[in-house]
Structures are given as C-alpha cells and as structure tokens.
Amino acid sequence: MRVPASAVFVAFLRLGLTSFGGPVAHLGFFRTEFVERRRWLSDPDYADVVALAQFLPGPASSQVGFAVGYLLAGWAGALAAWTAFTLPSALLLTAFALGLAHLGDVGSAGWVLGLKLAAAAVVAQAVAGMWAALVAGEGTPGRVRAALALGTAAGLLLWPGAWTQLLALVGCGLIGWKALPGPTGPGGGWAVPLSHRGGLALIGAVLGGLLLLPLIAPLSPLLAFAGAVYRAGALVFGGGHVVLPLLEAGLVPRFVGAPTFLAGYGAANAVPGPLFTFAGFLGAAQGRFSPLLGAAVGTVAIFLPGLLLIIGALPLWSRLSTWPGMRRALGGLNAGVVGLLLAALYDPVFTAAVRGPRDLALALLAYAALTAGRVPAWAVVALCALIGEALL
16 A cells, blocks of 8 residues: 555654554554554554564664555655654653753653553554464464464563574474465565665665774764764664663763763653664763764664665565465464564563552553553553553
8 A cells, every 4th residue: 555655754753752662562553553543554464564673683663664654655654654753752862861851760750650551551452453363263273373472472481582582483484384374364565666686785785884884983973973873773683672782882981971871761761752762862962072963863873774674675575475485484473473572561561561450450441442442542542641640
C-alpha cells in the first residue's frame, strides 16, 4: 500500500509523543497503529520487517519505523517516519541538557509509572494479536510454531542477551524451513523502489563510515564526537539500553562526566520515543563545541548507520522472502519474533512497571480497555499517566 508521506508523518508524530516503554513497547505501538488501526500493513508483513531488524545492528524500533515509512511512501516516508518519531524525545532531552535539570529525578514520578504500565498493556496486546496471527493454528504446524515461540521466550529469559536472541531466531528459521509445510503467509515481496545494487551501496556506505571517521577524528572535537557516536550506533546489536556501554566508552570522560552521563540516561527513560536520542543529550551536554550543533550531530550519527543498513537490506530481503523455502523459514522466524516479544513482556516491561497489586490492577484494566473496550492506545496511555499521577 502507498500512502502520502504527510500521513506517515502525522502517524509517527503521534507515536513519538506517546510511545513510552522502550523498543519492545514501541513495536507494540507500531503494530497497533499500522496493522490494527490503519491497516497499512498485514501482520505477516509487519513481522517480516521486525524479523529483519533483529538481524541487523542498530536501534530496532527506529529501524522498523524507518522501513515502514520507506515501504509506504519511499524515501520521503522514511524521513517523515524517523523525524516525527525521533524529534519529540530529541527536543526534550536537548532542553534537559540545556538547563532543565531542576525537574529532578522524574523516574519515580507517578505519571511515569503510569506510562510504564500502559506500555505493558500495549505490549501484551501486541503479543496476543501476533500470537493469533502468526503462531496459533491446527495440527502439527500450529504445535511447531507454538513450541518455537515458547522455546524462544524461555531461552531469552534464561540467557538474556543480543547473541541469544540472534541464535534463537536463526534456529527458529532453520526449524521452520525443515518442519513447516509450504508457505505460511502472504508476507514479503514488498514493492521496494531501491535496487539490489543501491542496497549494497548503502551497506557499503555504512562500512565506509566506520573506516573513515576514525581517520578524520583527530581533525576536530566535533568529528571525534561524531565518530564515537556513529560507531556505537553501527556496532550495537539489540538496540535500546545495550548502546549505553558503547556510548560510555567513547564519550566518558572525554566529552561528558559520569554524573552528567547518568543524569541524561535517567531523563532518556522518562521521555517518549527511542532511547538512542540519548546521544542528542550527550551532544548538547558536552562543552567543546556548540550544544545545539552537538545535539543535532549526536542524534543523526547514532541513528544513521542502522537506518541505512535496514533500507540497504530490504531489496535482498524482499526477494528472499518470496521463495517457498524462505517462506517456510519465515514461518518459524515469525514465531520466534513472537517469543522474543513474549520474553520482553516479562523482562524488562513487566518487571520495570509492576511493583505490586495496584500496579498489576492498572495494567490489567489498561489491557481490558485496549482489547475489550477498543479504546485507542494513545487514550489509554494518557489515562494511565493521569491515574498514575493521582494514585501511584
């Protein structure tokens, strides 16, 4: 389906203003918006994009959003999706770095806790919907997909980490290829306007940046900062909080002190949108060049490699995903993605949000509002924030 880039921008702006809870919650919000509400994507197509993002380094939820925008409206849609989803948190964190520290630690504020509980309900809804669409079924195929999803979830809970996630998804794909009969859905084969040669050029550009930026870093502090941030965005698997050690190694104490780094990390967890905008905070908080320039460079440099990688991989992925053997593998891979979300529903989403019976009650009511009440996700998020501020 092709939609105007302006419509993509509006949809992602609302998500950028309301999507709390980290990358897994973002994937739940995306599915609610684009699969259920707007019906711009089917569940198999959405799961295929998520699966591709899991195999690539970079911010997974932002990569999924960028790819969705690209598939719906080309490069204009991709830029609209990234800008709208990223800008709210980037502006908030830049403002925090420029002098809004008097807000104090908002991580334990009632409205923030309410937002975390809303995110738990949204992720639970996404897991339930994707289970029905991609896992449930009669006979042996349904049992195989259920075993793959539950096995993936169990493995990730026992041995959390990006490498476990990657190995589990590879295993699910191999088992699906061998054990699932025939194509498992109509997903894949998207109308990707980029050629295979163009895709390889984008991947080559990412690798070229990794080689070039360290060579020119000594020329100025700005280039050194950009190189460290770009390297973190290009080499991190798993996204989200996993990027923090790479940023700390590259920027502390050369550009920011440890207390400033930790303060910004706390603020990044209290704003909507992608956690990678933390790099914008670091760019604004350093004192070696213009804070606004640093915020802009940090925000672009952290996202750029991952976004180019997923667009570069789309042409090859689009062709591979139409092959019968690959469609069988994707049946297993999509079941693994559901298992990945199921594990993440417990940790970090549930464990970070639910501290006791009252929290669980609010999360259950939010889930009921989303499913039985058909209340829009944005309204549930707003209500949970208000209730959290009043009661938690």
